[in-house]
Amino acid sequence: MINLGASKYKGLLITISFFLVFFILVALFNIYLGKSLNQENERLNKIIEVHSQIAAAEPGTPESFWQVRSNELKTLFDGGDIAGISYTPVNKQIDRSTYTSIQTGLNNLGTSSDFYTDKNRLNGQLSSLENQWASVIESKEKRFQILQYASIVLAILYFLGIVFQMVRNFDNIDSEIEVVKNETENILSTVNEGLFLITPDHEIGAQQSQALKGIFGMKEDIEGNFFDFLNKYVSENSLEIAKDFLGLLFGKRVKEKLIDDLNPLKRVQVNLERRDGSFETHYISFDFKRVLEDKDVQYILGSATDVTQEVLLELELEETRTQSEAQIDLFLSVLHVPPAQLKLFVNDTNVGLNHINAILKDNDNKDYKDKISQIGRVIHKIKGDAALLNLHSFEVKAHEFEEVMAEINQNPSLKGEDLLPLAIQLKNMIGHKDSFLAIFDKFDSSKAELDKAGLKVSAGDSSGDSEAAASPAGSAIQQMVKRIADEYGKHAGVIEYDNTQSGHSPEDLKPIEDSKIQLIRNAVAHGIERPEQRIKSGKSAMGTIYISTTETNEAIELVVKDDGAGIDVQAIKQKAIDLHIITESQASDLDDKQIAGLIFNTNFSTKDDADLNAGRGVGLNLVKEIAKQHNAKIGLVWKPESYTAFKLVFPKENLIEANNNEDDIS
Amino acid sequence: MKLMIVDDSKIVQNMIQRFLTEKNIEFAGKANNGKEALDIFTIVRPEIVTMDITMPEMDGIEAVKRIVAIDDSVRILVVSALADKATAIEALKNGAHGFLCKPFDERDLNDALYELIEDLVDE
Numbered sequence: 001m002i003n004l005g006a007s008k009y010k011g012l013l014i015t016i017s018f019f020l021v022f023f024i025l026v027a028l029f030n031i032y033l034g035k036s037l038n039q040e041n042e043r044l045n046k047i048i049e050v051h052s053q054i055a056a057a058e059p060g061t062p063e064s065f066w067q068v069r070s071n072e073l074k075t076l077f078d079g080g081d082i083a084g085i086s087y088t089p090v091n092k093q094i095d096r097s098t099y100t101s102i103q104t105g106l107n108n109l110g111t112s113s114d115f116y117t118d119k120n121r122l123n124g125q126l127s128s129l130e131n132q133w134a135s136v137i138e139s140k141e142k143r144f145q146i147l148q149y150a151s152i153v154l155a156i157l158y159f160l161g162i163v164f165q166m167v168r169n170f171d172n173i174d175s176e177i178e179v180v181k182n183e184t185e186n187i188l189s190t191v192n193e194g195l196f197l198i199t200p201d202h203e204i205g206a207q208q209s210q211a212l213k214g215i216f217g218m219k220e221d222i223e224g225n226f227f228d229f230l231n232k233y234v235s236e237n238s239l240e241i242a243k244d245f246l247g248l249l250f251g252k253r254v255k256e257k258l259i260d261d262l263n264p265l266k267r268v269q270v271n272l273e274r275r276d277g278s279f280e281t282h283y284i285s286f287d288f289k290r291v292l293e294d295k296d297v298q299y300i301l302g303s304a305t306d307v308t309q310e311v312l313l314e315l316e317l318e319e320t321r322t323q324s325e326a327q328i329d330l331f332l333s334v335l336h337v338p339p340a341q342l343k344l345f346v347n348d349t350n351v352g353l354n355h356i357n358a359i360l361k362d363n364d365n366k367d368y369k370d371k372i373s374q375i376g377r378v379i380h381k382i383k384g385d386a387a388l389l390n391l392h393s394f395e396v397k398a399h400e401f402e403e404v405m406a407e408i409n410q411n412p413s414l415k416g417e418d419l420l421p422l423a424i425q426l427k428n429m430i431g432h433k434d435s436f437l438a439i440f441d442k443f444d445s446s447k448a449e450l451d452k453a454g455l456k457v458s459a460g461d462s463s464g465d466s467e468a469a470a471s472p473a474g475s476a477i478q479q480m481v482k483r484i485a486d487e488y489g490k491h492a493g494v495i496e497y498d499n500t501q502s503g504h505s506p507e508d509l510k511p512i513e514d515s516k517i518q519l520i521r522n523a524v525a526h527g528i529e530r531p532e533q534r535i536k537s538g539k540s541a542m543g544t545i546y547i548s549t550t551e552t553n554e555a556i557e558l559v560v561k562d563d564g565a566g567i568d569v570q571a572i573k574q575k576a577i578d579l580h581i582i583t584e585s586q587a588s589d590l591d592d593k594q595i596a597g598l599i600f601n602t603n604f605s606t607k608d609d610a611d612l613n614a615g616r617g618v619g620l621n622l623v624k625e626i627a628k629q630h631n632a633k634i635g636l637v638w639k640p641e642s643y644t645a646f647k648l649v650f651p652k653e654n655l656i657e658a659n660n661n662e663d664d665i666s
Numbered sequence: 667m668k669l670m671i672v673d674d675s676k677i678v679q680n681m682i683q684r685f686l687t688e689k690n691i692e693f694a695g696k697a698n699n700g701k702e703a704l705d706i707f708t709i710v711r712p713e714i715v716t717m718d719i720t721m722p723e724m725d726g727i728e729a730v731k732r733i734v735a736i737d738d739s740v741r742i743l744v745v746s747a748l749a750d751k752a753t754a755i756e757a758l759k760n761g762a763h764g765f766l767c768k769p770f771d772e773r774d775l776n777d778a779l780y781e782l783i784e785d786l787v788d789e
Contacts, residue, residue, distance in 0.1 A: 241751055241752060244756075245755060248759065253763060254758050254762070254764065255781050259758060261748060261765055261767050262754055262765055264751060
């Protein structure tokens with residue numbers, strides 16, 4: 001069935017139908033006219049026949065003969081049949097006068113006296129009737145001809161009209177097509193994606209968007225077999241999958257939306273030549289859609305988009321993520337490994353990496369397999385060391401190095417450039433080591449800051465004092481300690497423990513606070529050594545002062561302990577003698593504890609102490625006084641090179657009582 | 667429409683069963699491998715099948731082939747990890763209709779199932 005659905009053809013169809021109808025009508029009309037003409041000719045012939053019969057008649061012809069002739073004439077004019085031929089009545093407008101007189105003549109001829117004269121007259125009349133009739137026919141014929149010509153001209157005009165209409169139609173269609181083509185061209189030349197059609201034979205259609213060739217760095221439109229074109233950019237495996245994939249799309253069975261994940265051409269690497277001759281890597285993504293017509297797949301619409309930016313961003317994000325993970329890894333590593341060991345590891349690794357660099361750079365050694373095995377040994381050691389210290393990120397990087405080496409080593413014969421990937425791996429490891437060092441250094445300096453602020457944070461070293469609950473004057477104490485430490489050019493931090501009830505008034509606790517301060521001062525001044533000396537002794541540069549204030553039912557105990565040098569009994573003995581506090585002989589009688597006790601003596605303060613605390617009893621002396629006032633017991637223990645600890649036990653009853661007394665003294 | 671789940675992981679079987687909310691589909695049976703799938707298929711005669719193509723003991727492709735041979739009108743959704751594109755495409759060439767990649771969530775599953783049968787469903 002020819003599809004004449006388009007309405008633009010409907011008009012044409014109607015016109016042609018009218019033409020056909022017109023044609024048929026004209027034809028019918030012609031046939032009718034022809035028939036009618038024919039009849040008139042027959043009538044004329046009959047008249048001539050009658051005429052010749054009458055002309056041949058002799059006198060004495062029977063009456064019936066004239067009757068018959070008359071009837072025949074009558075039939076010829078009024079209609080009827082003669083010898084099987086029907087005649088229609090003559091047109092009313094025709095002049096019948098001749099006919100009438102002929103009829104009269106005929107009627108009289110039978111009884112005519114002058115037969116021949118009457119017959120001649122009749123002949124004449126009949127002749128003139130014939131002429132009359134001939135001219136009737138002639139004019140009819142003329143009209144007929146005119147009608148024929150007219151209908152031909154009309155037909156031609158009509159035909160021209162149809163042609164004109166058709167031409168106009170086509171013209172309209174043409175300009176419509178032109179407009180559509182223009183719009184399509186505009187779209188195709190502007191759109192960013194490379195659009196193209198793939199035929200079922202896998203040919204690339206001629207109509208494509210302008211962008212397509214640019215995406216692939218070509219100057220001419222892309223043509224030919226789509227897979228031949230792809231072959232330049234993808235692996236054989238991917239090409240096979242692509243063929244299968246497009247095959248599925250050309251079929252009708254598989255659901256288009258459900259196979260998009262299997263598109264193997266979502267990221268095709270294309271190397272475009274730049275103007276300066278160098279190459280730039282681009283990533284192109286292909287999308288495919290079925291083009292359906294009547295539920296049949298006519299084409300596949302291909303769309304190529306340059307997704308280089310997205311891909312690079314993704315790669316960058318991936319890189320950043322891996323880096324962040326590595327950094328966290330590093331950071332955690334730094335936290336759990338003792339600093340000394342870390343430093344050692346970094347040093348060894350540095351040496352190793354430099355060694356690898358030297359091996360790679362050595363142009364004299366062409367034995368590349370040997371180079372690889374040398375490098376392998378170094379990496380293996382680094383990997384092992386890293387594993388020991390649980391430095392996971394180093395382990396992973398070393399492992400990666402090993403894998404790259406293993407892959408290169410599979411090649412039976414090596415050339416210099418085969419080892420290029422190793423240079424990259426080396427660069428990676430050095431970078432990692434540097435990041436590691438950077439974090440480590442940062443951490444170390446932060447640690448120093450933290451230490452100074454009184455928070456002891458050190459790797460693998462847990463001090464027994466876990467509950468560093470800040471007392472109300474906590475940070476003040478820390479600041480004070482820092483100040484005092486600075487004064488004496490030392491590093492000291494403080495850890496405090498305080499469980500006294502909150503019910504006490506500041507006045508009640510003042511003696512304890514005062515003692516605390518003096519003991520701290522003493523600890524910094526005399527207990528804790530200078531940083532250099534501490535390091536020499538294998539201690540950390542920063543000393544720590546532990547302060548604990550403990551409340552029991554009866555008393556409040558204050559302990560101030562430093563991790564300093566302890567009490568140098570000999571030095572005290574000597575000093576006491578020098579200061580004439582005791583004599584030599586007296587000194588020899590005293591035991592260590594008693595000698596140590598001398599530090600509480602009024603005169604035992606050093607010059608510095610006096611300067612700083614002028615006007616009051618100084619340092620430990622003051623402490624002794626306070627203790628005496630409040631009936632507190634003083635305890636002192638020490639271990640040379642390790643610690644010194646003071647303990648004061650203040651009976652609670654005296655604290656409240658003593659308050660009243662203290663006002664008198666101060 | 668009846669759904670049959672073919673997967674060697676009970677976890678995935680249960681997951682699909684739980685996730686199923688597409689109103690035109692109801693769960694009708696499950697199988698642990700391709701061989702079982704055929705047996706259960708002939709009994710249950712589902713209109714839709716989800717097929718894991720990484721199963722042992724008659725791989726999914728074989729199962730797809732045989733099911734399509736019995737009844738070509740069955741809609742088959744291949745379920746698999748994305749790493750194995752070639753196998754998935756092979757299954758599609760042998761008569762499956764679509765692909766759903768693991769891991770998937772509730773919405774992914776129901777969208778895919780709807781896509782699978784959208785031309786059969788009046789909406």
